Amino acid sequence: MLYTDRAFIDRFEPVADLGADAVEFWTWQDKDLDAVERELDAHGLDLVGMVGTEGPLTDPGRIDETVAEIERSVEVAADLDCPTLFVLTGDERDDASRARQRELVAEGLEAAAPAAEAAGVTLVLEPLNTAIDHPGYFLEAAEEGFDIVRTVDSPAVELLYDVYHQQVTEGNIIQTVTENVEDIGHVHVADVPGRYEPGTGELNYPNVVEAVEDAGYDGYFGFEFRAKEESDEAIQAGLSLRE
Template identity: 50%
Template sequence: MVFEGVPFTERIGLAAAAGADAVEFWGWRDKDLDAVANACDEHDLNVAAMLGSDVPLTDRARTSEARRSMRESIETAARLGCSTLIITVGQEQADIDHSTQRGAIVAALESVAPDAADAGVTLAVEPLNTAVDHPGYFLESSAEGYDIVDAVGDSNVKLLFDVYHQQITEGNVIANMTSHLDHIGYVHIADVPGRHEPGTGELDYENILPALAAAGYDGYIGCEFSPEGDDAAAVSDCRTILNG
């Protein structure tokens, strides 16, 4: 979402110049992975996260395909030294009851969790808002996300708490994060409305981020936003906010 329109590996250098210490991206299948690895090495950046699922976990008819997709992503993450795979679970299937779909999600995650553990990769299941950005998506509440993590019961399966999405869905983001910190493997930030950089909307990150740190979170915080102004300035300003 940042430095769009620039060749992908050049975006890595721009992120480094703006003060980022890691990068994340969505899909990996369209990337030149050797070029990505070389660019990260050149600029001393880690790949913090990337998408790990491109097949809906909610559809039992595609369970084998979904598991294969996640295993391929785990192998790719290990190749890039990426510690987190973002797992989007897919759209709600209209002809299947909710509990059955949830069971399919849990079963798929259980089946690949040992592969993730062997590779040193965390699978971070992401709830998304359905009101603005992702109508029809299966998983919108952090509470159900935490329940899925509990049902899988593996330390390599966690929740990705996206503050932007959860502010739209449920609010009360500080309490909803800090009360389940042991379930959280990754955090995304952006402001509401508009999904722009922190400081452009209603979220008080000067309180949210210190509260998260005080509760003991020490993992990556990904700045997943569409800059309202200059991209480099937005990344630099976000880094300043993260550093307190």
């Protein structure tokens, strides 16, 4: 979402130059992974997250295909020393009950969990807002996401808590994170409105980050935001939250 005026492979250097020590990106299937590894090594960066599947875990006719996609992504993540895979549910369907679709999501994660456990990779299930960015998406509420994670009951399955999506959906960020931090495997940040960098909108991000860390979260904060003006300035705004 940053340095979109550059070719993907040319985005690693400026991030490192600004002081970041890690990166994440979305899909790996459309990337030159050998080139990615060279850039990571050249600039001393870790790859900490990428998309393991965009679903549909909600489709009973494609659940085996989706699980196989996650398992293949686990192999790729292990090869890249990437500890986290983002898992999306896919859209809500009208040919199965919501309860059945929720069961399918849990069953799919349960089926993929042994491969993730063996590889030391964490699958993080992500709720998304349906009001602005992802109309029709199945999993919107953090509480339902936590319930699914607890149903699966695997150390390799946790929740991706995206502060932007959950502020749009339901708010109550600090209390939700504090009460459920043991099931959060990754955090994304962006401000509301606009999905720009922290400090551009309504969220008090210094308070949010401090509360998340005080609750016991010690992982990365992924910068899943657009730059309101310049990418350099946006990244610096994000990095300043943990100075």
